[in-house]
Amino acid sequence: MISVEEAYNEVLSKTIKLNTNSISISEASGRILAEDIHADQDFPPFNRVMMDGIALDHKLLEQSVIPVQGMQTAGSPQQDVPDGHCMEVMTGAILPRGTDVVVPYEEVNITGDQATISSPENYPPLKNIHLRGTDRKKGDLLIPRGRRVSPAEIAVLATVGKSTVSVMQLNAAIVSTGDELVDIDKVPHPYQVRKSNSHMLAALISQSGYQATLYHIEDDLETTTRKLGEILENHPVVILSGGVSRGKKDFVPDALDALGVNRLFHRVAQRPGKPFWFGERYSKNTVFALPGNPVSTFLCFHRYIKPWLKSCGGEKVTTHTAILGEDFHFAPSLTYFLQVRTVDDQGNRIAFPVAGKGSGDLANLLDADGFIEIPPGRDEFEKGQVFEYLPFR
């Protein structure tokens, strides 16, 4: 049995190269960019008027009255301002030629075609002008590959004209095992339960920016080996749930062994999720075989698979911390992942344990927003101490 840290390092050392595909910007939210995004032109692309008002050469500010001629609206080609005149300008317009300052309407009195400026001393050259290229230069790297696309990235992609964009692609296989499982649209017998892990894992994979295909395998060694063999041919990444404990119907490790998937570890000193199995085959497959109970599956995804997917996609793998909100006792020499609800208190993240009924209590996750990671080696954990925090909302 290896430690959580060893298991994590082993998983993260086995990242794979992902394929990419090109999709519409309208589908790109939540996906991982597979290309660097550069500025296709200067930001802003022209000297841009920042206020509605008048534009003029600052030398005219000395005059008490300035003749007004014409209007430069947003979206119209750049105009010339005749010598000695000013021009009305609208926010978003290109600055007219022959001007270098903008005075907002609030500070101008326009009577007929004559403008009077109340406090000309407030308008040094370039005031209220967003100069071409001051934010970013044409060719600048704006978004590096490996970045998750959020609405801010969408705005920048639109600005540089990326109506389609290249994103990381992965179609993982999610395989549930267990003869007690029935489909979610069926009414289970009194000794059965509905499949929940596979739907949950599909949602988690989707949240990570990827896709998954669902499979189910019955508890039988021959069937498990045959079906798993087919799945491994079609999916570089396979995530199983169930069938990895010591029961007489737990055929997953034997089937994977028979298929030439090299076991990298089996069993991690953690609760929940101790029977977690991890392996790979000839650089062709990466296989995560998770324990079947839903909270174990959920925890193993967040602690291992999520950072692995981030690392494969070139995303930064970030960690979080939280402050324990009440004393906690845990004696076994295992890393314990405690379900917590966090409270934001004056910039501090305080984590309160959510009392659960054991690792199988799925409904408990509904009241929690994350796990804190309680290390092995001591029994008492005190209010105010800081621990790693794994958010899941």
Next chain:
Amino acid sequence: MISVEEAYNEVLSKTIKLNTNSISISEASGRILAEDIHADQDFPPFNRVMMDGIALDHKLLEQSVIPVQGMQTAGSPQQDVPDGHCMEVMTGAILPRGTDVVVPYEEVNITGDQATISSPENYPPLKNIHLRGTDRKKGDLLIPRGRRVSPAEIAVLATVGKSTVSVMQLNAAIVSTGDELVDIDKVPHPYQVRKSNSHMLAALISQSGYQATLYHIEDDLETTTRKLGEILENHPVVILSGGVSRGKKDFVPDALDALGVNRLFHRVAQRPGKPFWFGERYSKNTVFALPGNPVSTFLCFHRYIKPWLKSCGGEKVTTHTAILGEDFHFAPSLTYFLQVRTVDDQGNRIAFPVAGKGSGDLANLLDADGFIEIPPGRDEFEKGQVFEYLPFR
């Protein structure tokens, strides 16, 4: 001009009732539940074996050797254990009749059909049995309506057999204005820019669990009034960007007025986003007219529209705080939304200002993860002070 707090309260006082629709569980992630979800049976639905091993009546523990007969596997109907015998059981199986304790294989020596238990005193009745109904009872409320569906909710929905689920529905109109805007697949002239706000807003609406249809209107009063009239007929919620300042091409407020949309406020004492306009029509439409510059649009969405959508959907509206990481100076008597990058330091969220080039610097958002809200009324803000934090990643 009203304060941020006043504007927020006005917006939140105008929540609307949303429609609902039924969708597949595979589409439900990120949507807002429109129905309460109850347990369709006890959790767990039967006395569930928690370890692979043997099940027996605890009274047999006094015997040095116990005869083994049969096996109860997961997914098979409940069996009877003959008097004086134990039975092999697998994790996830229903507990066989006539037994009340499970001893894991690690603690049993089985030779032929005879079992010897190493430390029988460790097995009080009910050990390693997850008793029916101990997590939740049939009929218990598991997930209240108004909850955003995350992977944990997906698992519970699957468990209770909700292959389809009712969610809140809203198809908002997003309307960009501004003659300087061109479509994202076009190459702009030197005085034009591509539409970015409408795509960003669509991504934000989608992130909130809803849908949007995009429109664009030219800078002309007659056209704005006519097109906006049609849009208002088809969308209860309309979000505009641009055309709300004091420019001579800013026709949005006049058009809304002509269409009978009642202005509730125009202009908020904030930076960015001062020209923000908000109104409603005969309880038929709610209209958010946001300033056109991208950072203003983005801020107004997060500060006003996002909590409004949450409130309409019955979600909890939560607030966050962060600790300023360095001194900051801001003199104007406005609420200032400062772009920050936060760092997680020992359970504390520390916010560092991201130097920007003004409210139009869209690319700056790429380096930030949120805004902190700097209140009006003083000029100096010190490292270590706590402020409201609006996360956007």
